[in-house]
Amino acid sequence: MAEYLCIVCPLGCRAQVCREDSGDLKIEGVSCKRGRDYALQEATAPRRVLTTTLATAWGRPLPVRSAAPIDKKLLREVPARLAALVIDHRVEPGQVVVADIDGQGTALVATAAATPPSA
């Protein structure tokens, strides 16, 4: 059995997920369908928002995040790939910096401005 704290709303229900002899997953401890869906996702294919920084040509890192949660298994791989990227132009907060970071169309967006010193 695995236990997950539901973070969908502030109630913080604790979901217990176990596999029955039939192979089906049994979910207890949740109070609503959203919590059931969350627990099922956590047990089968957990996802997280990626937050990291990108290098800029002028040295000050640019904070970025994925526009939506991505497969948790990619949280190390994607930043390693992004390490080769250097921002060399002005970027506005919310601007898409990379169109697809996970092969599923999830964008990477800036969470702050990046302004070259001469701009």
Ligand code: SF4
């Ligand atoms: S199970 Fe439902 S009520 Fe409980 S924390 Fe999750 S979303 Fe909130």
